[in-house]
Amino acid sequence: xxxxxxxxxxxxxxxxxxxxxxxxxxxxxxxxxxxxxxxxxxxxxxxxxxxxxxxxxxxxxxxxxxxxxxxxxxxxxxxxxxxxxxxxxxxxxxxxxxxxxxxxxxxxxxxxxxxxxxxxxxxxxxxxxxxxxxxxxxxxxxxxxxxxxxxxxxxxxxxxxxxxxxxxxxxxxxxxxxxxxxxxxxxxxxxxxxxxxxxxxxxxxxxxxxxxxxxxxxxxxxxxxxxxxxxxxxxxxxxxxxxxxxxxxxxxxxxxxxxxxxxxxxxxxxxxxxxxxxxxxxxxxxxxxxxxxxxxxxxxxxxxxxxxxxxxxxxxxxxxxxxxxxxxxxxxxxxxxxxxxxxxxxxxxxxxxxxxxxxxxxxxxxxxxxx
Ligand SMILES: *Cc1c(COP(=O)(O)O)cnc(C)c1O
Numbered sequence: 001x002x003x004x005x006x007x008x009x010x011x012x013x014x015x016x017x018x019x020x021x022x023x024x025x026x027x028x029x030x031x032x033x034x035x036x037x038x039x040x041x042x043x044x045x046x047x048x049x050x051x052x053x054x055x056x057x058x059x060x061x062x063x064x065x066x067x068x069x070x071x072x073x074x075x076x077x078x079x080x081x082x083x084x085x086x087x088x089x090x091x092x093x094x095x096x097x098x099x100x101x102x103x104x105x106x107x108x109x110x111x112x113x114x115x116x117x118x119x120x121x122x123x124x125x126x127x128x129x130x131x132x133x134x135x136x137x138x139x140x141x142x143x144x145x146x147x148x149x150x151x152x153x154x155x156x157x158x159x160x161x162x163x164x165x166x167x168x169x170x171x172x173x174x175x176x177x178x179x180x181x182x183x184x185x186x187x188x189x190x191x192x193x194x195x196x197x198x199x200x201x202x203x204x205x206x207x208x209x210x211x212x213x214x215x216x217x218x219x220x221x222x223x224x225x226x227x228x229x230x231x232x233x234x235x236x237x238x239x240x241x242x243x244x245x246x247x248x249x250x251x252x253x254x255x256x257x258x259x260x261x262x263x264x265x266x267x268x269x270x271x272x273x274x275x276x277x278x279x280x281x282x283x284x285x286x287x288x289x290x291x292x293x294x295x296x297x298x299x300x301x302x303x304x305x306x307x308x309x310x311x312x313x314x315x316x317x318x319x320x321x322x323x324x325x326x327x328x329x330x331x332x333x334x335x336x337x338x339x340x341x342x343x344x345x346x347x348x349x350x351x352x353x354x355x356x357x358x359x360x361x362x363x364x365x366x367x368x369x370x371x
Contacts, residue, residue: 017029017054029052031235032051052234053231055234057069057206059238066208069207070229071204071227074191075101078104078138079104084187084214087112091136092134093116094139095339098191099332099338102339105138124150131155131159137155138169139168139180146297148280149284151284153183169189178290186211186214188207188208189206191205197236199324199325202236204237247325247353251351251352254351255273255296258351268300270298274286295351300347303331306331312369315359320335329348331346
């Protein structure tokens, strides 16, 4: 048991991944830019290891309760996970998982005979059924962009008992929202590009493993494939991680206020935010998550109205991606690969840490313009 295990996540985020307290030691691990190291040590070469990667991996690992590994992007982390199963594996994934993850699974279906079974993860019985005979179960909750909530505890346990490798994409919830390794997941995946780095200025991915065997396999593989993160990105993401809980708290507060007001507006339909008392995922989220997060999905009558809404805002930026300090939104079906089961008029909103009344005033003006 590490001394960090006794601390709350808020404290771990601040104290983990630091140099030892010794006179003149810097408080933070410095950014180490090195392609090679003087021979005779553990690191040897820049593809094998880097002290700045390690600091980030230690801190994220401590927060998720496992051992971390950084990758150049979230999708690179997914690619690494796919190497833990055979090329012709059967994979279960949410039908509304992150578009890029589904794209990767589809591409591997074409190249390597990977079979993907897409499920509605909010439907536990159907998801467990699909897990029979699966090699890999990739879960995401809340889903991107539909904001559905899965019964993660039940699904992780059931999928594990059925013999699958269980991976949870925890990008939306963050380790402050839920800790899937405690629920029986084998590996947690993050697009650290989003909430962890948190400032829309870096791309980074990560895996956190519950089992040493998986970590070792992945670490060996990372040396071989050369799919390695940049030290500067790890440094930025660790800097972001230090304040993740404060940003997440503020953004979740803002999201709760805005979701309720959007839900009451006649132009908005089917507002999905797990914190809304009448949201289909509310009871599950309330029982299992520490926060409801800061992502909202709202539907307009059609694509034109949704686009007009996005175009009419001033503070809110129309942009893809999410999890930054700034509020962003986009109509998801503007991406040709987005699932046809996502409504044409669905706008996904990533609520930032600005003043909530300024954010609402901007949205209210945009709603007036299009109504
Ligand atoms: C963005 C995202 C990813 C992919 O991460 P990148 O850093 O963009 O490669 C994976 N999962 C979810 C839920 C995401 O939002």
